[in-house]
Amino acid sequence: MLKIEGLNVFYGTIHALHDINFEVNEGEIVTLIGANGAGKTTTLHSISGLIEPKTGSISFMGSPITGVAANKIVKMGLCQVPEGRRIFANLSVLENLEMGAYTRNDKHNLKDDYEVVFTRFPRLKERIKQIAGTLSGGEQQMLAMGRALMSRPKLLLLDEPSMGLAPLLVKEIFSIIQDINKAGTTVLLVEQNANMALSIATRAYVLETGHIVLSGDAKELAASEEVRKAYLGG
Amino acid sequence: MNFMQEFGQQMVNGIALGSVYALIALGYTMVYGIVKLINFAHGDILMVGAFAGFFVLTANGQDPSKISNPLMLVLAFIIAMAVSALFGVIIEKTCYKPLRKAPKINLLITAIGVSIVLENGARVIPWIGPNPKQFPVLKDIPIIDGISQMIKAQTGVFISPVQILSFIIAILLMLMLFYIVNFTKTGKAMRAASYDMGAAQLMGINVDNIISVTFAIGAALAAAAGILFALNYPQVEPYMGIMPGLKAFVAAVLGGIGSIPGAMLGGFIMGIAETLTKGFISSKLADAVAFGILIIILVIKPSGILGKNTREKV
Numbered sequence: 184m185l186k187i188e189g190l191n192v193f194y195g196t197i198h199a200l201h202d203i204n205f206e207v208n209e210g211e212i213v214t215l216i217g218a219n220g221a222g223k224t225t226t227l228h229s230i231s232g233l234i235e236p237k238t239g240s241i242s243f244m245g246s247p248i249t250g251v252a253a254n255k256i257v258k259m260g261l262c263q264v265p266e267g268r269r270i271f272a273n274l275s276v277l278e279n280l281e282m283g284a285y286t287r288n289d290k291h292n293l294k295d296d297y298e299v300v301f302t303r304f305p306r307l308k309e310r311i312k313q314i315a316g317t318l319s320g321g322e323q324q325m326l327a328m329g330r331a332l333m334s335r336p337k338l339l340l341l342d343e344p345s346m347g348l349a350p351l352l353v354k355e356i357f358s359i360i361q362d363i364n365k366a367g368t369t370v371l372l373v374e375q376n377a378n379m380a381l382s383i384a385t386r387a388y389v390l391e392t393g394h395i396v397l398s399g400d401a402k403e404l405a406a407s408e409e410v411r412k413a414y415l416g417g
Numbered sequence: 418m419n420f421m422q423e424f425g426q427q428m429v430n431g432i433a434l435g436s437v438y439a440l441i442a443l444g445y446t447m448v449y450g451i452v453k454l455i456n457f458a459h460g461d462i463l464m465v466g467a468f469a470g471f472f473v474l475t476a477n478g479q480d481p482s483k484i485s486n487p488l489m490l491v492l493a494f495i496i497a498m499a500v501s502a503l504f505g506v507i508i509e510k511t512c513y514k515p516l517r518k519a520p521k522i523n524l525l526i527t528a529i530g531v532s533i534v535l536e537n538g539a540r541v542i543p544w545i546g547p548n549p550k551q552f553p554v555l556k557d558i559p560i561i562d563g564i565s566q567m568i569k570a571q572t573g574v575f576i577s578p579v580q581i582l583s584f585i586i587a588i589l590l591m592l593m594l595f596y597i598v599n600f601t602k603t604g605k606a607m608r609a610a611s612y613d614m615g616a617a618q619l620m621g622i623n624v625d626n627i628i629s630v631t632f633a634i635g636a637a638l639a640a641a642a643g644i645l646f647a648l649n650y651p652q653v654e655p656y657m658g659i660m661p662g663l664k665a666f667v668a669a670v671l672g673g674i675g676s677i678p679g680a681m682l683g684g685f686i687m688g689i690a691e692t693l694t695k696g697f698i699s700s701k702l703a704d705a706v707a708f709g710i711l712i713i714i715l716v717i718k719p720s721g722i723l724g725k726n727t728r729e730k731v
């Protein structure tokens with residue numbers, strides 16, 4: 184579904200991603216784990232069209248999307264929940280969801296999709312008129328996810344959804360990610376919380392200073408000595 | 418005339434002038450909100466609009482000294498707003514868009530350059546030229562004259578036909594803006610993109626289009642203000658946009674740059690401050706007071722009355 188080949192990204196002279204190759208197949212949850220500054224966000228931004236890679240190719244559902252405008256990529260069915268949520272704090276909860284549905288032309292289906300989001304995140308429904316900036320951190324994460332779901336993505340990119348959340352809430356968010364996946368959305372999950380990420384993923388890639396150093400079945404990686412030492416605290 | 422009447426009269430003058438400043442200030446604040454640019458060419462867009470209106474109102478077959486057909490006036494507003502909007506969008510696409518990733522100072526210098534080009538371009542165009550041209554005066558439009566006379570008879574305060582028109586146009590346009598920004602999909606996207614342009618892109622919002630719409634709306638409001646300004650004077654000339662542009666800029670900063678209600682409030686405050694100074698102190702001091710206000714806000718509360726103390730996002 185998503186295929187990345189020979190991706191090199193620079194920030195000025197800083198070489199942030201070195202020859203990245205990976206793919207995500209339909210129906211999977213694939214996780215990309217790595218420490219601070221490894222290049223996870225850079226990878227997701229390259230896929231979403233916010234950063235132009237120097238070389239390499241990215242294709243989504245068979246069509247190349249390198250150099251395609253970010254808004255067109257969303258329309259093709261690829262949406263990102265960015266790091267730090269980045270909800271529109273000055274807009275209401277409902278307006279945020281409307282922005283998620285910005286690319287949709289099928290008005291008649293929208294109503295159902297709001298219902299789907301509200302069933303998944305009942306707390307958002309209670310706060311529909313509230314200004315998004317006044318939501319709690321957990322609610323903001325739910326809004327960021329709900330907003331992305333409103334675009335009806337075939338592939339959902341999630342950048343550190345557990346960031347800054349209490350353990351109980353992290354559990355809740357991860358189980359929602361699994362539900363979203365079961366409902367038919369493919370997921371590419373970026374995390375520093377490798378334990379949690381590996382527990383729900385099908386496959387995983389490990390990113391270290393811009394290189395993919397390990398990849399494989401999530402369960403096997405979780406069991407491997409190398410990963411346990413580096414990312415799982417023993 | 419007693420003091421209260423005199424005061425009331427100056428307040429009316431101030432609010433009328435302020436509604437024009439508010440219309441201009443909205444363009445500064447909306448553009449700043451989305452691209453973080455103080456568009457120093459904004460006052461010149463007002464001039465472009467005023468000339469567009471001038472050409473409509475003095476076109477063949479009309480009395481060039483006065484406007485007595487309300488339909489022509491409406492047409493003048495519509496055409497002027499469309500012409501300015503087009504200018505605004507073309508300037509944005511050709512001059513500012515290529516610099517979107519460049520340091521902000523480059524953008525600012527470009528805006529000053531655009532301003533110089535518009536002013537001097539107007540001076541050399543044969544139909545415009547450097548000399549002021551008499552703008553037709555608003556006369557013999559029964560509804561407006563009637564309102565003016567009625568108010569005079571009731572309260573003793575004189576509100577001129579141009580002032581009445583200024584209120585009506587300003588309030589109408591502000592209501593339309595309020596509707597667009599709060600209730601349309603494009604308006605919501607404008608607010609979203611001005612809060613976080615990257616996140617807006619990630620939601621599939623075509624921010625280039627949204628920026629163009631913002632420039633178009635700001636320019637159209639400036640054009641309306643340009644006609645109102647020209648009706649008041651009544652003349653048009655290539656440099657006519659500079660002073661109202663600067664004062665509206667102060668108004669936008671006073672209200673809190675980036676804030677739409679702030680620009681409206683700032684516009685009214687500037688208008689009232691100016692006419693009260695003229696009426697009760699000295700008309701020579703009016704401009705000094707305007708820029709004195711700028712210095713005072715920059716010292717006391719740089720974020721303005723309704724501005725948020727947001728940190729600059731990089």
Ligand SMILES: Nc1ncnc2c1ncn2[C@@H]1O[C@H](COP(=O)(O)OP(=O)(O)OP(=O)(O)O)[C@@H](O)[C@H]1O
Pocket residue numbers: 194197199217218219220221222223224225226266375
């Ligand atoms: N806009 C930028 N300009 C210059 N360097 C950048 C920029 N953004 C990221 N980098 C650098 O690129 C590298 C990868 O950053 P990236 O944000 O992709 O890491 P990350 O894996 O998402 O980290 P984190 O877990 O902290 O979010 C880092 O060394 C970072 O300093």
Ligand SMILES: [Mg+2]
Pocket residue numbers: 223224225266342
């Ligand atoms: Mg990151």
